[in-house]
Amino acid sequence: MAKRLANVDTSRCVACGVCRLQCPKEAITIYKGCYAMVDSEKCVGCGLCAKACPAGAINVMERGQ
Numbered sequence: 001m002a003k004r005l006a007n008v009d010t011s012r013c014v015a016c017g018v019c020r021l022q023c024p025k026e027a028i029t030i031y032k033g034c035y036a037m038v039d040s041e042k043c044v045g046c047g048l049c050a051k052a053c054p055a056g057a058i059n060v061m062e063r064g065q
């Protein structure tokens with residue numbers, strides 16, 4: 001399993017879906033049209049979603065923190 005994992009700050013997320021389109025692992029879904037949700041088993045911690053997010057709502061962190 002990857003060492004890093006994307007984490008969404010749901011209070012900042014505007015559910016635009018940009019992160020979902022960027023993710024090479026199809027690890028992101030937009031939960032009920034409200035906010036982005038990351039599948040921790042699929043995420044490899046690449047950070048592409050965080051770079052693309054216009055709201056700065058995603059941080060990539062070490063797992064287990």
Ligand code: SF4
Pocket residue numbers: 005006022023024025026027028038042043044045046047048049050060
């Ligand atoms: S860090 Fe990479 S693999 Fe994980 S959700 Fe973001 S784009 Fe997808």
Ligand code: SF4
Pocket residue numbers: 008012013014015016017018019020035036052053054055056057058
């Ligand atoms: S790109 Fe950012 S604001 Fe847009 S759905 Fe993803 S986490 Fe939310």
